[in-house]
């Protein structure tokens with residue numbers, strides 16, 4: 001049975017559908033990346049999944065229950081984001097103890113190992129930490145909770161590259177040892193694609209695609225060749241983007257649903273397109289880029 005099921009899920013703010021008729025299913029024991037441009041509706045969706053926000057219409061079920069006001073959903077899920085609110089007066093050590101008290105699956109040994117590895121001190125207060133260290137503590141808290149549904153919303157904001165790398169590594173290792181349903185919303189798909197099983201791409205509140213990461217890796221290819229040949233070749237292809245890359249040469253990104261040898265025979269060079277780039281092309285607002293603004 002699915003851990004998450006939504007049908008026509010919608011959240012409206014003053015006439016704007018932040019999440020718009022979203023229908024989706026997430027299986028247990030998967031790591032799903034939620035990807036989308038700024039304002040796509042990621043946070044709004046994630047907050048509805050854990051019952052922080054009430055849906056405007058449609059249906060959302062988590063562990064077969066409507067999350068809003070559900071004690072069962074709140075005891076078995078956690079959202080890690082930069083708006084996590086912990087009591088100001090508690091030390092980091094006391095916060096770990098609160099985590100242990102609240103979450104049945106909390107692993108204090110694991111929490112303390114991470115605590116030591118990231119050089120936290122027991123008597124520190126969260127508000128005294130730097131931005132990156134605060135995020136790291138939040139992530140530690142989320143990992144140690146071992147919640148059946150663990151959601152990280154932009155978890156790496158403020159972390160330096162080395163800590164981000166550690167985070168992906170410890171998340172994957174801990175997930176393999178203790179499988180659970182994990183959702184990560186992030187703008188860094190390229191950094192974390194190796195830990196994902198599925199990708200949910202949303203744009204303007206709607207689902208653009210929900211696929212295994214391996215399918216996304218093969219979703220599109222980049223073609224480069226003489227402009228005249230390319231023009232002809234592209235007429236029956238699904239073109240995600242195209243541009244003249246040099247005089248007489250055209251580059252295009254197209255859906256990978258044709259035999260590549262045909263293109264190569266025409267003198268067209270075929271190259272893979274990274275999943276992060278596929279997501280950018282699929283949610284691009286127009287054919288141009290920032291350079292057009294400067295012209």
Ligand SMILES: Nc1ncnc2c1ncn2[C@@H]1O[C@H](COP(=O)(O)OP(=O)(O)OP(=O)(O)O)[C@@H](O)[C@H]1O
Pocket residue numbers: 013016018036037038039040041042043044045
């Ligand atoms: N409390 C609110 N009141 C009014 N509009 C809101 C509110 N929260 C979010 N929105 C709007 O809903 C849309 C989706 O916002 P959301 O925060 O879910 O996007 P996001 O994909 O998480 O964006 P980002 O990547 O920038 O964090 C945006 O247009 C945002 O302005």
